[in-house]
Ligand code: SF4
């Protein structure tokens with residue numbers, strides 16, 4: 045007997061309203077203002093007079109089932125059964141009763157979670173997927189985040205910074221990842237080494253050739269087999285050829301480094317969005333704790349904390365003091381690698397005596 049086809053399940057983004065706390069649903073678009081009673085807690089007041097408290101706790105983004113269940117159990121027992129996640133992997137609990145806030149915070153802390161990440165703190169670091177879920181990373185991302193946030197925990201749970209600080213990490217140079225006040229990104233430092241025996245079996249050569257932003261890859265015959273060759277003088281070591289053709293081996297423990305960029309800001313609330321700029325390069329990609337990269341991040345944060353005026357974001361602070369003073373104050377060495385001379389960037393090529401960063 046023929047089976048009836050089941051109705052397909054529509055995928056896509058579900059309607060978010062069904063998951064919202066009833067007070068949020070009722071006052072949607074009608075919020076008057078919000079306050080920050082303590083780190084990790086927000087209280088929103090609606091024009092109707094309704095209030096809702098939000099308690100924010102940091103999580104590790106890639107959550108195991110046990111941790112998710114623990115977080116949900118806390119929400120059912122101490123909250124009102126409603127949570128959502130922020131784009132920086134924080135979980136947020138909403139309650140309409142102020143008396144529930146302190147027991148909820150205590151339950152989270154007792155279970156080992158940290159509450160904070162609001163206002164002028166170092167928010168939870170956002171990161172790409174690393175070795176857990178991607179085939180092209182040159183470093184782990186979750187590991188770097190864990191090591192760094194362990195050392196910055198006091199900055200997450202307190203309001204010590206001049207303004208909010210967003211940190212990001214990216215595990216390749218080309219795909220996901222984001223702008224941050226401080227971004228820790230992988231940096232390849234040598235052209236790919238081609239495993240010619242594998243190219244003809246694995247790679248679609250035209251797509252690899254097309255991938256290269258500086259046209260450094262050409263088809264070639266090697267030992268009588270179709271393969272590829274790289275013009276190493278042109279190659280900018282971006283790693284874009286590696287995803288479509290893993291035999292273009294660019295990742296390696298010694299030459300895949302970390303770099304640190306600062307001053308990126310998506311927001312155009314008070315000024316134009318800004319691009320982050322490279323301030324430290326060639327940092328060893330040194331698992332499991334990445335001490336060298338963490339030391340640079342801490343140095344930048346310490347200088348920013350001491351020197352920036354209240355409510356200056358990282359990019360505002362640097363714009364006020366200027367890039368030369370940024371390097372002086374942080375003690376980071378300024379090298380030739382900080383000068384933008386990428387041959388493809390005609391518009392930003394250094395063609396005058398002015399130094400650009
Ligand atoms: S940043 Fe690159 S390597 Fe990392 S998860 Fe995204 S695409 Fe993969």
Ligand code: SF4
Nearest residue numbers: 256279280282283285
């Ligand atoms: S690393 Fe980038 S620049 Fe170099 S050959 Fe590959 S795609 Fe081209």
